[in-house]
Amino acid sequence: MFDRGNFDDTFHSAGLIRKPVKNIDGNSLLSIHFRPFAKEFSPVDVARLKIVDPSAILNGARCIVLEEAGSVRWRRFWVVPDQDMAIVRHASYFRDALTFQADVSFKHHEKHGWIPDSWSTVRFRNANKEIIDSSTCKVVDAAVNISLAPSTFELEFPPGTEAYDHRTRTGFIVKPDKTERKVLSVEKERGATFTDLTNSPVGMARMPKQHNFAVLYIVGIFLGVVVLAGLLARGQWLHHLKGV
CATH class of the missing domain: 1.20.5 (Single alpha-helices involved in coiled-coils or other helix-helix interfaces)
Structure with missing residues (x-):
């Protein structure tokens, strides 16, 4: 599915995914580590990257530390030149307080280079580093660039499912007849519950009574x-x- 591509002096990856969609969350570890700086695919704003440390040492490996500058939110990435520019750590900050950190170890694949082998993540609530959640994962099996049928990615939700389509930026609820009841953001802003949405026409959930009369x-x-x-x-x- 993923191909890291080439890493050049401008921190762009070469090549394209079959149909790239730039809607990946910055904490999507596999995506960000296989296509870290491809502008068509990555959540990283490559234009804002700058080198803050060209020779940092992390877990015994020499790293280049890149920073994605921002006014109040910003991120740092530790990449290892000797491991195909793999990201071994990335961290998110809010007003200089660490809010998220992921550490990744890689193993070398004889054909595909360095691939993630294990990772740990932790999220913090505030500057006091109160932990919201943490996780540790280990890869037990992996396959790279295998052929998959398009049907593998076709999702059919059962009736009663509430979902959000990032491609169209629309939410919907699957009705008993398997048609979709569109959910408008204004309905959510009114505090409409699932029951409100399923028992009212589109746009009318939690509509003020005087507005209904009007x-x-x-x-x-x-x-x-x-x-x-x-x-x-x-x-x-x-x-x-x-x-x-």
Whole structure:
């Protein structure tokens, strides 16, 4: 699925994924470590990267430390030149406080180079480093660049599932007949629950009562105008027939 590509002086990877979509979260470890600096694919803003330490040492390996500068949020990446520029650590900060850190170890694959072998992550709540959650993972089996049928990635959600499609930036709920009930952001802003959404038309969940009345009033006026116009047109048509 992934191909790290080449790493040049401008920190761009060469090559393209079959159909790249730039919607990957910065904490998606496998994605960020296989395509770390491909502008079409990576969550990293390559244009904002700068070298802050060209010869750091981490776990005995020489690293280049890159920083993605930002006003209040920023990230750092430790990459190892001797391991195909693999990212062995990346960290996120908010107002100089560490909020997330991932450490990754790699093993060498004779055909595909360095691939992730294990990693640990930790998220912090505040500057006091109160831990929100942490995890440790170990790869027990891996396959690189294997052929997969498109159906492998076709998801069919059962009725009652609430999902969000990052490609179209729309949310939806799967109804009992397997059609999708679109969920508008304004409904979520009103505090609509799952029950509210499934029992109301699109856009109407948690609609204020006075707003409902106003909508019905406007719809009523519109229908009245349409009916009146139809009656007038019919009257003119009958009058024309009588004249003939």
